Amino acid sequence: MALFHGLSAFPLTPADTNGSVQDGLLTRFLDRIVEAGADSIGLLGSTGGYAYFTREQRMRAVCVAVNHVDGRVPIVVGVGALRTDVAVALAEDAYEAGADGLLLAPMSYAPLTEEEVFQHFAAVAAAGRLPLCIYNNPSTTRFIFSEALIARLAELPNVEAVKMPLPENDDFAGELARLRDITPKHFAIGYSGDWGASNALLAGCDAWYSVVAGLLPKPALALTRAAQAGNLAETNRINTAFQPLWALFKQFGSFRVMHAMADVLNLGSILPPRPVLPVPSNERVRVEAAIDRLAQLDT
Secondary structure, three states: OOOOOOOEEEOOOOOOOOOOHHHHHHHHHHHHHHEEEOOOOOOOOOEEEHHHHHHHHHHHHHHHHHHHHHOOEEEEOOOOOOOOOOOOHHHHHHHOOOOOOOEEEOOOOOOOHHHHHHHHHHHHHHHOOOOEHHHHHHHOOOOOOOHHHHHHOOOOOEEEEEOOOHHHHHHHHHHHHHHHHHHOOOEEEEEEOHHHHHHHOOOOOEEEEEHHHHOOOOHHHHHHHHHOOOOHHHHHHHHHHHHHHHHHHHOOOHHHHHHHHHHHHHOOOOOOOOOOOOOOOHHHHHHHHHHHHOOOOOO
């Protein structure tokens, strides 16, 4: 399957309190994704806590992942940074390490204009020399891509996809139609926001950029394939089993919940980087119940 299509699984980047990557835990997460048959790995995305790591720590994660996966599944690396020169360096690092693609969010402290974002992407896309996906994540960056800006960016060399947030009123069909009308035919349109994934896939989007697939890739892949096949009954059955987990994601944020899930699944006891605090300990029972509900699925 082409890059930026299908299920892209976003693992945590396990690290100690100093930010040093825990290689063994990272490879355990990657093995689950590879063995499940996900279509790509989204390394150092928001779930991977990219903003909390230094360039050297991020390079370590990329090298460990690329060497361990060894071409079995394409790896897309997040290269977002506050400064353009740093993002350029991260893109060059990913290329040199052997990554397959890039994911870029317009991080900022001062609010950015559309022209600033365009120039930022143009520089990173040129330097990275890899297929690049626009990361439209206004909940963290506070920057909202206009459809006109997405169309303009899609004309840049190497910019081949966009990762969209869930649209207002779940109007996936309308948004997909508008974006496809103004972008090149090969340009891939995918969505994040796990609780809306089934509707996005049923509407015909190209990819689900999935948080939960970073730890539970098998049920996430089952949901993806059912929706891609247009099997509404099976899609709804699987998505219903995910509802307790979606509720936790919405309440606490998926980043916090994923750290709790890793512990519940006995994959590793890791804490989110401070100042982010973990899910309250009294909510662990809900995390356990949500995972148990998914374990009961016949997928």
